[in-house]
Amino acid sequence: SAVISQKPSRDICQRGTSLTIQCQVDSQVTMMFWYRQQPGQSLTLIATANQGSEATYESGFVIDKFPISRPNLTFSTLTVSNMSPEDSSIYLCSGASGRSAGELFFGEGSRLTVL
């Protein structure tokens, strides 16, 4: 299984600022995804991070708010822009390899609190 590392693991941010979360995997994965988990809620897919091209966003999420990069197979970033308290969530990076069709591995998550 892949090991996925995220940082920061948690942060407290001020309204109106932006924060970039980094995700590093220890082996090549074919697909990388970013999920959001709002307090007490389930996981919602934000976008698929595509290597070397623009991410594919789910309904309700836009690039201006959540810019995503994936410069290579093992690294991706998610930026939460112009944050508001409603953005307080756990953001999780996940990856899937072709060897385990359909199985996702998750990072530890980044817990953001916006004041």
Added chain:
Amino acid sequence: AQKVTQAQTEISVVEKEDVTLDCVYETRDTTYYLFWYKQPPSGELVFLIRRNSFDEQNEISGRYSWNFQKSTSSFNFTITASQVVDSAVYFCALSEPSSGNTPLVFGKGTRLSVIA
């Protein structure tokens, strides 16, 4: 469209009791994968099991067991002789990888509290 329903929002049991977490899913695909993940209070997601749609055999792993029934579109999870360390939120999830690796759709989760 894919959908995963976990009707039980919260369950509390006394230590050593058995508990079953329900999961019902909807999919139009004949090939799909079902998962259970555990999310302890620390927040990370821990993979528990993956089951593909062609394998209806029940599975047992220690105190954990899973009952997959395609006829009722259910994939229930039972913890035998529950322990306090089992307290967590448990998520059932579905994937349809017919066009390659696809992201998971998660149920809303069931919060399990095991009381000593």
